[in-house]
Amino acid sequence: MADEIVDVLIIGAGASGAAAAWSLADTGMHIMCMEQGGWTRQSEYATNFRNWEVRRGKQLQSSPNIRGLKTDYPINDKESPISIVNFNGVGGSTVLFSAHFPRFHPSDFRVKTLDGVADDWPIDYFQLEPYYQENDRIIGVSGLDGDPAYPDKKLPLPPIPISKMGNVIGRGFNKLGWHWWPSDAAIISQAYEGREGCINLGPCNSGCSQGAKSSADVSYWPLALRKGVELKTNCRVREITINDQGMATGVIYYDDEGNEREQKAEVVIVACNGVGTPRLLLNSRSSQFPDGLANRSGLVGKNLMLHPWNVMDGFFDEGLESHLGPQGSCVLSQQFYETDPTRDFDRGYGIQVTRGSPPIATAINGYARGDIPWGRGHHEAFRKHFGTNISVSICIEDLPELHNSVTLDSDLTDGNGIPAPRINYRISENSQKMLAHARIKSRELLEAAGAWKIHDHGQIQYAGWHLLGTARMGTDPNNSVVNEWGRSHDVKNLFIVDGSLFVTSAAGNPTTTIQALALYVADAIKKNLTNLFD
């Protein structure tokens, strides 16, 4: 049975879907968002409980394959050295994200022109800048103005404390003459717009019990719902339907009881992230689109970029209380962000300095490394490793490559029988060279800061948190899936607003750019309402 036709149907209530819904609500149209998961409750997050460290390892695991909730879909990522992590529910992956929030640089939109690699974006930094700003204002972003690595930007809230560990690593950066700055964070450092400020609970990536992390469920969604957006949870979309004219007509979805249903819509917006979006488009096959909807370019699911990630820990003599504070946000460095022709790789990487480990993680990881033994030496070794470590993460710019892809698995399905995505991904030679360079520099930094011991965790497997590039934007329909404002080249009432749009990945966490893009696409829809399908 078909439900009443809506003006706009957004699929996915994560970072991008929420931003688009909020923006489009200005039109007074009937906006519906369908989300396969439900709401999570702050009172259920791990940090409410005495045994929070053990709980966080089990509850809301970031790997959907391990988490295995009914609302999750499995992902076959056996052919990838990086495993996909996400969250499926209202707020999407921001429920578990670390809220590190660096913007792209102007150069990131022009890599072909500047460095002769990949492609330029069809838009530039300055077109996106007002949307970055609007997003910062709506969700509440904290940071320190004046970062010389960026064009001037003003953030609504003061920075998250860098704490003692920030001083130590900052002195290390200064000794080397490298850039560093307090991280921009999607965390409200003080009370903001009816939400209480951050109280340094620690593990932002287990869900924020305080609601100070600006995940989309606590930032955009309350506002969008107040503006009249209809959010239907526990509804999993199987496919987008089209008519004879090749226009999207709505979706077929499964409700919470597993009933197959239909929802008609005038406009369909896909916001299922860089894996969920190509999966849905590829599963929406028809005689007009035998290779998947909006896929005449053949690029749906191609060019997956994942940001290979290296982590190195340094241990220091003084007590830094580094186990306290928002785990993912302390300081960053963009010293090696831009291309340098004297290096043996194209483009660059960002350095994200994150906080230390809480007690159980310190003990277990220390034991695994051989640093914290059994027996008499245990307590002394623990004392030397607890609250004294600083973590240096490397986010390298992953360049698009056709063979890195999301396709449909021929065997694996989700609970509704929808084919699961399959990831084929290799870390390129350029990325390997960058990782090698970054390892040397991470060590140099930790040594300059005075670490007495350094442990290189290497490239991390469960680091597929940035899912980008699988339905990229561009002006040429042969070389891109959507146009310069997010509309499918092939289906004129179908839009994409999530990380799939990215032409290149830059060298930093993408969500501020994803949300700015979603606001930009929504604004383009609003501006073009009268001739939207021309």
Next chain:
Amino acid sequence: MTDDKIIQTDHPLSEDQKSVLDALLNLIIPSSGDGRMPGAAEMDFLGYLVGDESGFLPKLVQVLNAIVDAADSSHGKSFTEINESDQLDLVNSLRSSKGELFNRLTNQVMACYYQDDRVMRGLGLEPRPPFPKGNQVDEGDLSLLEPVRQRGEIWRKV
């Protein structure tokens, strides 16, 4: 009576196994000489395992049986009757042949130990969940950014 209680009083180990477990736990984390940190045997490790639902309990029984057998065949005594240094040698030789099992055991012991109230206090931490009280952290010294400011803009113009 709660379900928890029934499980916890329905002891899954024999008295002998329990004594071996206590000795083993104190080999893993003994109490600190200064009395600040308790030994791991002072924790309710079994209660933790039962509540944890990790399914490790049968594995623990395997570990304990292996220790009992090894003590019997190498010393002709029960594990608790041999001295601490021989206990350690014996367990270390088992650790090299059953590494995975002992690693899992160690992780479980660490997880149980490092959330115990006495341990938290010994570390100078408050035994409570992070929420709602939260934590104080030092603001940090933003004047350290002066050299970065002085070097001026570094973003690449396009």
